[in-house]
Amino acid sequence: KNQVEQSPQSLIILEGKNCTLQCNYTVSPFSNLRWYKQDTGRGPVSLTIMTFSENTKSNGRYTATLDADTKQSSLHITASQLSDSASYICVVSGRGGVIIQGAQKLVFGQGTRLTINP
Amino acid sequence: GAGVSQSPSNKVTEKGKDVELRCDPISGHTALYWYRQSLGQGLEFLIYFQGNSAPDKSGLPSDRFSAERTGGSVSTLTIQRTQQEDSAVYLCASSLARWDTQYFGPGTRLTVL
Numbered sequence: 529k530n531q532v533e534q535s536p537q538s539l540i541i542l543e544g545k546n547c548t549l550q551c552n553y554t555v556s557p558f559s560n561l562r563w564y565k566q567d568t569g570r571g572p573v574s575l576t577i578m579t580f581s582e583n584t585k586s587n588g589r590y591t592a593t594l595d596a597d598t599k600q601s602s603l604h605i606t607a608s609q610l611s612d613s614a615s616y617i618c619v620v621s622g623r624g625g626v627i628i629q630g631a632q633k634l635v636f637g638q639g640t641r642l643t644i645n646p
Numbered sequence: 647g648a649g650v651s652q653s654p655s656n657k658v659t660e661k662g663k664d665v666e667l668r669c670d671p672i673s674g675h676t677a678l679y680w681y682r683q684s685l686g687q688g689l690e691f692l693i694y695f696q697g698n699s700a701p702d703k704s705g706l707p708s709d710r711f712s713a714e715r716t717g718g719s720v721s722t723l724t725i726q727r728t729q730q731e732d733s734a735v736y737l738c739a740s741s742l743a744r745w746d747t748q749y750f751g752p753g754t755r756l757t758v759l
Contacts, residue, residue, distance in 0.1 A: 562747070564750075569752070569753075569755075570752050570753070571650070571737050571739070571750025571751050571752050571753055572689075572737075572750045573750065574747045574748070574749075577747060617688070617689070634691065636688045636689040636690075636691075637688060638687065638688040639688060
């Protein structure tokens with residue numbers, strides 16, 4: 529079964545600290561993995577996209593890693609800011625001719641709710 | 647440039663009423679998606695439009711749900727005879743082409759009393 533599991537479900541850290549969010553998936557065959565940030569009351573916004581051959585990709589203070597062998601990804605946030613408080617959603621896209629969920633065969637994780645306290 | 651817009655931002659309706667939710671995708675984007683996000687839940691795919699092709703309706707939860715995309719641009723999601731379990735945030739996204747990154751609108755929060 530194609531699944532995306534994220535952990536932790538929620539996380540609270542102090543401003544300025546670093547944190548790492550995890551995403552494990554079973555989607556196969558794999559095409560790419562995206563991390564989205566969703567502020568409360570807003571739509572998700574893409575942070576990074578990684579394909580099979582990419583191990584690390586950075587976007588400012590956000591660094592995503594991908595291990596396609598173990599089917600694991602992480603999102604590391606450095607020097608957290610209050611504005612980082614949001615839900616972070618891992619989305620895995622499969623490939624191939626079989627449509628599972630929409631045109632892109634997308635499988636969404638449940639998200640990690642991150643709260644940054646001053 | 648303008649992003650994806652949705653209207654209304656909030657909709658409160660009574661059980662049994664019909665509702666229409668609107669999505670204006672980014673100009674030039676050929677792909678348009680509707681998702682539903684219930685409280686504390688992940689995104690649930692509903693329907694996908696690609697150009698003039700027949701839409702992928704595989705995610706629609708029941709025949710009370712339907713969607714149209716007129717002129718390859720604006721889309722309307724219609725929910726007939728609303729039920730309390732339809733209460734959720736309905737998100738629309740568009741992408742330049744089929745496999746590109748999706749850009750999401752702010753969503754419409756639907757509350758069915």
